[in-house]
Amino acid sequence: MKLRTLVMALAVALPCAAMSAELVRWTDDSGRVSYGVMSDVPQRYLNRVVPADAPLPPGTTACEARWHRYAASVACFDQYRLVGGGLKPEAFQRCTEVPQPDCN
Known part of the structure:
Protein backbone atom coordinates (compact mmCIF):
# COMPACT_ATOMS: atom_id res chain seq x y z
CA MET A 1 0.00 0.00 0.00
CA LYS A 2 2.84 2.42 0.80
CA LEU A 3 4.46 1.79 -2.59
CA ARG A 4 1.18 2.55 -4.37
CA THR A 5 0.82 5.81 -2.45
CA LEU A 6 4.40 6.79 -3.30
CA VAL A 7 3.89 6.01 -6.98
CA MET A 8 0.69 8.08 -7.08
CA ALA A 9 2.39 11.00 -5.30
CA LEU A 10 5.26 10.94 -7.79
CA ALA A 11 2.87 10.71 -10.74
CA VAL A 12 1.22 13.91 -9.54
CA ALA A 13 4.33 15.75 -8.36
CA LEU A 14 6.62 15.23 -11.36
CA PRO A 15 4.42 16.88 -14.00
CA CYS A 16 3.61 19.70 -11.60
CA ALA A 17 7.31 20.40 -11.08
CA ALA A 18 7.42 22.03 -14.51
CA MET A 19 4.69 24.47 -13.48
CA SER A 20 5.20 27.93 -12.10
CA ARG A 44 -7.61 32.97 6.81
CA TYR A 45 -6.13 30.01 4.85
CA LEU A 46 -2.51 31.17 4.70
CA ASN A 47 -1.54 28.60 7.35
CA ARG A 48 -2.85 25.81 5.06
CA VAL A 49 -0.80 26.69 1.98
CA VAL A 50 1.51 24.07 0.47
CA PRO A 51 3.31 24.07 -2.88
CA ALA A 52 1.01 22.77 -5.63
CA ASP A 53 3.46 19.99 -6.35
CA ALA A 54 3.57 18.75 -2.72
CA PRO A 55 2.53 15.09 -2.37
CA LEU A 56 -1.19 14.50 -1.98
CA PRO A 57 -2.47 12.98 1.26
CA PRO A 58 -2.26 9.19 1.68
CA GLY A 59 -5.41 7.50 0.46
CA THR A 60 -5.88 9.83 -2.51
CA THR A 61 -7.41 7.75 -5.30
CA ALA A 62 -6.00 7.69 -8.83
CA CYS A 63 -9.06 9.60 -10.05
CA GLU A 64 -8.63 12.26 -7.36
CA ALA A 65 -4.96 12.57 -8.30
CA ASP A 78 -4.80 31.18 -15.47
CA GLN A 79 -1.71 33.21 -14.56
CA TYR A 80 -1.07 33.81 -18.28
CA ARG A 81 -4.57 34.63 -19.51
CA LEU A 82 -4.99 37.84 -21.51
CA VAL A 83 -7.81 40.31 -20.83
CA GLY A 84 -9.44 39.84 -24.25
CA GLY A 85 -9.00 36.07 -24.17
CA GLY A 86 -6.12 33.84 -25.18
CA LEU A 87 -2.86 33.08 -23.43
CA LYS A 88 0.60 34.57 -23.31
CA PRO A 89 3.06 32.33 -25.23
CA GLU A 90 5.17 31.63 -22.14
CA ALA A 91 2.22 29.78 -20.59
CA PHE A 92 3.07 26.78 -22.74
CA GLN A 93 6.69 26.90 -21.58
CA ARG A 94 5.84 27.09 -17.88
CA CYS A 95 2.63 25.07 -17.58
CA THR A 96 1.74 21.50 -18.42
CA GLU A 97 -1.48 20.94 -20.36
CA VAL A 98 -3.57 18.29 -18.62
CA PRO A 99 -6.85 17.11 -20.16
CA GLN A 100 -9.96 17.11 -18.00
CA PRO A 101 -10.26 13.70 -16.30
CA ASP A 102 -13.07 11.41 -17.42
CA CYS A 103 -13.53 9.85 -14.00
CA ASN A 104 -15.57 10.92 -10.96
Missing part, protein backbone atom coordinates in the same frame (compact mmCIF):
# COMPACT_ATOMS: atom_id res chain seq x y z
CA ALA A 21 7.19 28.00 -8.85
CA GLU A 22 4.64 30.23 -7.13
CA LEU A 23 1.68 27.92 -7.70
CA VAL A 24 0.21 26.73 -4.38
CA ARG A 25 -2.75 24.76 -3.06
CA TRP A 26 -4.81 25.18 0.08
CA THR A 27 -7.88 23.64 1.71
CA ASP A 28 -10.83 25.72 2.88
CA ASP A 29 -12.99 25.08 5.96
CA SER A 30 -15.31 22.72 4.05
CA GLY A 31 -12.39 20.60 2.80
CA ARG A 32 -12.38 21.95 -0.77
CA VAL A 33 -8.89 22.09 -2.30
CA SER A 34 -8.03 25.18 -4.37
CA TYR A 35 -5.04 26.02 -6.55
CA GLY A 36 -3.58 29.40 -7.46
CA VAL A 37 -0.80 31.82 -6.72
CA MET A 38 -0.04 33.12 -3.22
CA SER A 39 -1.96 36.34 -3.89
CA ASP A 40 -5.14 34.25 -4.52
CA VAL A 41 -5.08 32.66 -1.06
CA PRO A 42 -7.58 34.18 1.38
CA GLN A 43 -5.86 35.48 4.53
CA ARG A 66 -5.92 13.18 -11.94
CA TRP A 67 -8.37 15.90 -10.88
CA HIS A 68 -5.65 17.52 -8.74
CA ARG A 69 -3.24 17.53 -11.71
CA TYR A 70 -5.98 19.06 -13.89
CA ALA A 71 -6.81 21.77 -11.31
CA ALA A 72 -3.14 22.65 -10.91
CA SER A 73 -2.76 22.89 -14.69
CA VAL A 74 -5.77 25.21 -14.99
CA ALA A 75 -4.44 27.42 -12.17
CA CYS A 76 -1.04 27.62 -13.84
CA PHE A 77 -2.51 28.65 -17.20
Whole structure:
Protein backbone atom coordinates (compact mmCIF):
# COMPACT_ATOMS: atom_id res chain seq x y z
CA MET A 1 0.00 0.00 0.00
CA LYS A 2 2.84 2.42 0.80
CA LEU A 3 4.46 1.79 -2.59
CA ARG A 4 1.18 2.55 -4.37
CA THR A 5 0.82 5.81 -2.45
CA LEU A 6 4.40 6.79 -3.30
CA VAL A 7 3.89 6.01 -6.98
CA MET A 8 0.69 8.08 -7.08
CA ALA A 9 2.39 11.00 -5.30
CA LEU A 10 5.26 10.94 -7.79
CA ALA A 11 2.87 10.71 -10.74
CA VAL A 12 1.22 13.91 -9.54
CA ALA A 13 4.33 15.75 -8.36
CA LEU A 14 6.62 15.23 -11.36
CA PRO A 15 4.42 16.88 -14.00
CA CYS A 16 3.61 19.70 -11.60
CA ALA A 17 7.31 20.40 -11.08
CA ALA A 18 7.42 22.03 -14.51
CA MET A 19 4.69 24.47 -13.48
CA SER A 20 5.20 27.93 -12.10
CA ALA A 21 7.19 28.00 -8.85
CA GLU A 22 4.64 30.23 -7.13
CA LEU A 23 1.68 27.92 -7.70
CA VAL A 24 0.21 26.73 -4.38
CA ARG A 25 -2.75 24.76 -3.06
CA TRP A 26 -4.81 25.18 0.08
CA THR A 27 -7.88 23.64 1.71
CA ASP A 28 -10.83 25.72 2.88
CA ASP A 29 -12.99 25.08 5.96
CA SER A 30 -15.31 22.72 4.05
CA GLY A 31 -12.39 20.60 2.80
CA ARG A 32 -12.38 21.95 -0.77
CA VAL A 33 -8.89 22.09 -2.30
CA SER A 34 -8.03 25.18 -4.37
CA TYR A 35 -5.04 26.02 -6.55
CA GLY A 36 -3.58 29.40 -7.46
CA VAL A 37 -0.80 31.82 -6.72
CA MET A 38 -0.04 33.12 -3.22
CA SER A 39 -1.96 36.34 -3.89
CA ASP A 40 -5.14 34.25 -4.52
CA VAL A 41 -5.08 32.66 -1.06
CA PRO A 42 -7.58 34.18 1.38
CA GLN A 43 -5.86 35.48 4.53
CA ARG A 44 -7.61 32.97 6.81
CA TYR A 45 -6.13 30.01 4.85
CA LEU A 46 -2.51 31.17 4.70
CA ASN A 47 -1.54 28.60 7.35
CA ARG A 48 -2.85 25.81 5.06
CA VAL A 49 -0.80 26.69 1.98
CA VAL A 50 1.51 24.07 0.47
CA PRO A 51 3.31 24.07 -2.88
CA ALA A 52 1.01 22.77 -5.63
CA ASP A 53 3.46 19.99 -6.35
CA ALA A 54 3.57 18.75 -2.72
CA PRO A 55 2.53 15.09 -2.37
CA LEU A 56 -1.19 14.50 -1.98
CA PRO A 57 -2.47 12.98 1.26
CA PRO A 58 -2.26 9.19 1.68
CA GLY A 59 -5.41 7.50 0.46
CA THR A 60 -5.88 9.83 -2.51
CA THR A 61 -7.41 7.75 -5.30
CA ALA A 62 -6.00 7.69 -8.83
CA CYS A 63 -9.06 9.60 -10.05
CA GLU A 64 -8.63 12.26 -7.36
CA ALA A 65 -4.96 12.57 -8.30
CA ARG A 66 -5.92 13.18 -11.94
CA TRP A 67 -8.37 15.90 -10.88
CA HIS A 68 -5.65 17.52 -8.74
CA ARG A 69 -3.24 17.53 -11.71
CA TYR A 70 -5.98 19.06 -13.89
CA ALA A 71 -6.81 21.77 -11.31
CA ALA A 72 -3.14 22.65 -10.91
CA SER A 73 -2.76 22.89 -14.69
CA VAL A 74 -5.77 25.21 -14.99
CA ALA A 75 -4.44 27.42 -12.17
CA CYS A 76 -1.04 27.62 -13.84
CA PHE A 77 -2.51 28.65 -17.20
CA ASP A 78 -4.80 31.18 -15.47
CA GLN A 79 -1.71 33.21 -14.56
CA TYR A 80 -1.07 33.81 -18.28
CA ARG A 81 -4.57 34.63 -19.51
CA LEU A 82 -4.99 37.84 -21.51
CA VAL A 83 -7.81 40.31 -20.83
CA GLY A 84 -9.44 39.84 -24.25
CA GLY A 85 -9.00 36.07 -24.17
CA GLY A 86 -6.12 33.84 -25.18
CA LEU A 87 -2.86 33.08 -23.43
CA LYS A 88 0.60 34.57 -23.31
CA PRO A 89 3.06 32.33 -25.23
CA GLU A 90 5.17 31.63 -22.14
CA ALA A 91 2.22 29.78 -20.59
CA PHE A 92 3.07 26.78 -22.74
CA GLN A 93 6.69 26.90 -21.58
CA ARG A 94 5.84 27.09 -17.88
CA CYS A 95 2.63 25.07 -17.58
CA THR A 96 1.74 21.50 -18.42
CA GLU A 97 -1.48 20.94 -20.36
CA VAL A 98 -3.57 18.29 -18.62
CA PRO A 99 -6.85 17.11 -20.16
CA GLN A 100 -9.96 17.11 -18.00
CA PRO A 101 -10.26 13.70 -16.30
CA ASP A 102 -13.07 11.41 -17.42
CA CYS A 103 -13.53 9.85 -14.00
CA ASN A 104 -15.57 10.92 -10.96
